[in-house]
Amino acid sequence: MLSTLLTIENQQPTLAADGGKRDSDLILPINPSLSVTLHQDQLKSTTTVTASRYFKEDRIWINGKEENIENPRLQTCLREVRRLARKRRNTGDENSNTLTLNYKVHICSVNNFPTAAGLASSAAGYACLVYALAKLYGLEGELSEIARQGSGSACRSMYGGFVQWTMGVKEDGSDSIAQQIEPETHWPELRVLILVVNAEQKPVSSTAGMQTSVKTSALLKYRAEIVPKRMLEMIEAIKQQDFETFGQLTMKDSNQFHATCLDTFPPIFYLNEISKSIINLVHRYNSHFGETLVAYTFDAGPNAVIYTLEQHVDEFVEVVKHYFPPEENGEQFLKGLPVNSVPLPEPLKSSIHMDPIKGGIRYIINTQVGPGPQLLEDLNHYLVGEDGLAKQ
Amino acid sequence: MLSTLLTIENQQPTLAADGGKRDSDLILPINPSLSVTLHQDQLKSTTTVTASRYFKEDRIWINGKEENIENPRLQTCLREVRRLARKRRNTGDENSNTLTLNYKVHICSVNNFPTAAGLASSAAGYACLVYALAKLYGLEGELSEIARQGSGSACRSMYGGFVQWTMGVKEDGSDSIAQQIEPETHWPELRVLILVVNAEQKPVSSTAGMQTSVKTSALLKYRAEIVPKRMLEMIEAIKQQDFETFGQLTMKDSNQFHATCLDTFPPIFYLNEISKSIINLVHRYNSHFGETLVAYTFDAGPNAVIYTLEQHVDEFVEVVKHYFPPEENGEQFLKGLPVNSVPLPEPLKSSIHMDPIKGGIRYIINTQVGPGPQLLEDLNHYLVGEDGLAKQ
Numbered sequence: 001m002l003s004t005l006l007t008i009e010n011q012q013p014t015l016a017a018d019g020g021k022r023d024s025d026l027i028l029p030i031n032p033s034l035s036v037t038l039h040q041d042q043l044k045s046t047t048t049v050t051a052s053r054y055f056k057e058d059r060i061w062i063n064g065k066e067e068n069i070e071n072p073r074l075q076t077c078l079r080e081v082r083r084l085a086r087k088r089r090n091t092g093d094e095n096s097n098t099l100t101l102n103y104k105v106h107i108c109s110v111n112n113f114p115t116a117a118g119l120a121s122s123a124a125g126y127a128c129l130v131y132a133l134a135k136l137y138g139l140e141g142e143l144s145e146i147a148r149q150g151s152g153s154a155c156r157s158m159y160g161g162f163v164q165w166t167m168g169v170k171e172d173g174s175d176s177i178a179q180q181i182e183p184e185t186h187w188p189e190l191r192v193l194i195l196v197v198n199a200e201q202k203p204v205s206s207t208a209g210m211q212t213s214v215k216t217s218a219l220l221k222y223r224a225e226i227v228p229k230r231m232l233e234m235i236e237a238i239k240q241q242d243f244e245t246f247g248q249l250t251m252k253d254s255n256q257f258h259a260t261c262l263d264t265f266p267p268i269f270y271l272n273e274i275s276k277s278i279i280n281l282v283h284r285y286n287s288h289f290g291e292t293l294v295a296y297t298f299d300a301g302p303n304a305v306i307y308t309l310e311q312h313v314d315e316f317v318e319v320v321k322h323y324f325p326p327e328e329n330g331e332q333f334l335k336g337l338p339v340n341s342v343p344l345p346e347p348l349k350s351s352i353h354m355d356p357i358k359g360g361i362r363y364i365i366n367t368q369v370g371p372g373p374q375l376l377e378d379l380n381h382y383l384v385g386e387d388g389l390a391k392q
Numbered sequence: 393m394l395s396t397l398l399t400i401e402n403q404q405p406t407l408a409a410d411g412g413k414r415d416s417d418l419i420l421p422i423n424p425s426l427s428v429t430l431h432q433d434q435l436k437s438t439t440t441v442t443a444s445r446y447f448k449e450d451r452i453w454i455n456g457k458e459e460n461i462e463n464p465r466l467q468t469c470l471r472e473v474r475r476l477a478r479k480r481r482n483t484g485d486e487n488s489n490t491l492t493l494n495y496k497v498h499i500c501s502v503n504n505f506p507t508a509a510g511l512a513s514s515a516a517g518y519a520c521l522v523y524a525l526a527k528l529y530g531l532e533g534e535l536s537e538i539a540r541q542g543s544g545s546a547c548r549s550m551y552g553g554f555v556q557w558t559m560g561v562k563e564d565g566s567d568s569i570a571q572q573i574e575p576e577t578h579w580p581e582l583r584v585l586i587l588v589v590n591a592e593q594k595p596v597s598s599t600a601g602m603q604t605s606v607k608t609s610a611l612l613k614y615r616a617e618i619v620p621k622r623m624l625e626m627i628e629a630i631k632q633q634d635f636e637t638f639g640q641l642t643m644k645d646s647n648q649f650h651a652t653c654l655d656t657f658p659p660i661f662y663l664n665e666i667s668k669s670i671i672n673l674v675h676r677y678n679s680h681f682g683e684t685l686v687a688y689t690f691d692a693g694p695n696a697v698i699y700t701l702e703q704h705v706d707e708f709v710e711v712v713k714h715y716f717p718p719e720e721n722g723e724q725f726l727k728g729l730p731v732n733s734v735p736l737p738e739p740l741k742s743s744i745h746m747d748p749i750k751g752g753i754r755y756i757i758n759t760q761v762g763p764g765p766q767l768l769e770d771l772n773h774y775l776v777g778e779d780g781l782a783k784q
Contacts, residue, residue, distance in 0.1 A: 218614075218618050218644075218648065219611050219614060219615065219618075219648065219651055219652075222611060222614035223611065226610050226611075251657070252610075252657055255654050255655055255656075255657065255659045256610065256611065256654075256655050258654055259611055259651040259652065259654040259655040260611075260651065262647050262648075262650055262651040262654060263647055263648050263651040264647075265643070265644055265647065266671070266672075266675040267647045267671060269668050272665065273664065273665055276661050279658070279659060280658075283658040
């Protein structure tokens with residue numbers, strides 16, 4: 001018995017993904033946050049979950065390699081989904097799937113983007129897993145509370161478009177859930193460029209980093225006072241499609257998140273020299289035009305996520321190619337939505353006036369806002385083979 | 393008529409040098425701060441001031457090159473010293489020098505360390521200038537208020553040893569002055585290693601950077617609430633010669649200062665990849681021993697200032713040489729107080745476990761706490777020639 005799901009999502013925070021966690025077991029945040037779910041055509045996690053009476057134990061394969069199912073967060077997600085399924089059956093929910101809850105599951109998950117490189121792979125992966133398990137057991141409705149317990153920001157990735165994660169006030173975390181602010185169709189001109197600087201594993205996991213920040217950063221608790229007001233301004237900017245405000249808030253919030261990482265003891269550095277050069281480039285680009293045409297945000301890693309509007313993509317990508325020329329023997333530099341090559345005006349180059357850094361950026365993914373998890377019906381997408389093991 | 397002064401000092405902040413300025417003309421800080429005046433045998437500014445009836449205008453040479461005397465901060469120092477001299481004469485102060493205040497002055501100043509590289513060259517320079525002008529006009533007493541108006545942190549450099557800069561409460565800034573906490577003889581084992589990473593001019597002057605931070609950093613105003621308490625703890629740690637507390641506070645305060653730079657908009661980056669590697673190295677070194685044996689602080693630039701005790705200098709310098717091996721054709725790597733070469737224990741190397749970065753550090757200056765400005769009587773030190781111009 002196979003249930004397959006392709007959930008195709010990845011989220012990037014516009015306000016801090018993980019602005020600190022007030023309870024690190026339940027993964028309750030110390031501030032609300034907001035993210036944009038990116039489109040599945042460019043960035044996706046795909047997960048197949050299958051249950052069988054013949055399986056002797058729960059098992060998981062990530063990107064083709066079997067991983068330890070005893071991981072506490074995985075265990076929490078499995079336990080909570082099964083608990084919810086059992087509860088709904090006991091209350092006689094007619095929609096509940098008749099699959100026995102005693103069967104063990106085999107889970108296969110793959111990402112088409114680098115894992116643990118600050119590209120929210122755990123958010124995408126846990127959202128996908130919880131959604132897949134829920135489908136397997138025939139569960140509907142609010143699931144972001146469970147996804148949150150796998151990876152905090154995964155709760156937001158349960159929805160498409162623009163999503164907020166509310167702090168909640170309850171001790172058990174049951175009201176710390178995700179809510180869609182606007183659907184993915186709301187701001188069709190918005191584009192997202194991911195500048196992949198370095199796909200190496202990051203030295204500090206964002207969860208471990210956050211726990212140290214909550215313990216040691218004196219500034220973090222002040223940030224928790226600043227963020228709620230910014231959230232309201234950000235939601236309004238999204239609703240109004242006001243890119244100037246959206247971009248400024250995005251950049252300021254990213255910088256402040258990284259400031260609290262530096263105020264952590266010992267300090268955490270996610271930005272590298274290329275990240276800083278991208279930041280300088282964006283400020284000089286905007287300064288040339290006298291308005292905010294592009295905005296950066298950085299999650300727990302050196303890769304930049306650039307927000308801009310469709311009409312500026314071609315020129316800004318050309319600027320990036322000019323100042324971070326690709327290596328001759330490197331991989332394909334432009335991925336995702338098509339980009340047209342355009343000439344760069346000399347006055348713009350004079351304004352930016354930076355030395356090019358060859359190979360500083362590995363590649364660019366051009367994408368946009370996308371929907372939440374999607375069920376894939378096509379059997380060709382199954383990641384678990386007839387033998388119940390990960391397909392090679 | 394020549395008055396010559398060799399003031400031989402440089403200061404490095406252990407708590408933020410310039411934690412923000414509440415008034416950028418008067419240079420009034422938004423938080424108190426504390427610094428250690430470094431020893432003149434290793435780092436010094438030397439200034440000769442001379443006045444003559446034959447000089448047609450005030451002139452200044454810095455490091456052998458004539459600079460614009462119209463610089464507003466220079467003008468403030470000249471004006472304020474002359475005003476004070478005039479006031480004391482009018483009140484019949486017997487100690488006042490009879491040199492006419494109408495004579496123009498020629499000023500020559502040299503630093504024996506890189507200018508504008510985050511090594512507090514302007515603090516040293518302005519303190520030296522104000523002290524020299526005061527000697528020329530026969531002024532005694534409190535002068536740090538004038539030095540402050542040249543370069544904020546220069547007020548602290550008017551004293552030797554451990555010095556605090558109080559915020560003051562008066563609008564005219566007359567109570568925002570420097571006070572010695574302990575003299576330079578207080579903690580004889582304390583050593584200061586300056587790891588010179590990059591002697592290039594920094595892209596943002598610390599004064600301009602601070603003004604932007606005060607305007608744009610939301611976290612900076614919270615930092616102003618944190619610093620006064622840390623100051624009291626720091627003063628106590630210095631009085632008790634408690635290196636563990638002194639070191640921890642120093643590192644945390646440095647990180648927090650740089651965090652507010654990152655929270656500035658556009659963000660300011662003073663630390664580079666080598667700075668971060670030094671930070672990691674220090675944390676791993678201390679972690680190996682389970683106590684704080686060395687501590688870093690970074691001013692407005694990438695160079696590290698390391699505090700440690702005399703007994704750890706040899707080993708820590710050996711560690712720095714091992715992980716940042718000098719270029720073969722580079723300049724002399726070790727400057728200042730002598731350092732003995734010692735073997736590095738294998739377990740220590742295993743604990744640190746970093747890839748060496750060749751040429752990452754240009755040189756190390758080994759120095760210690762030193763006295764305030766000193767008058768040089770030896771004519772050979774005069775920087776102004778018989779012709780009234782800078783000696784070549």
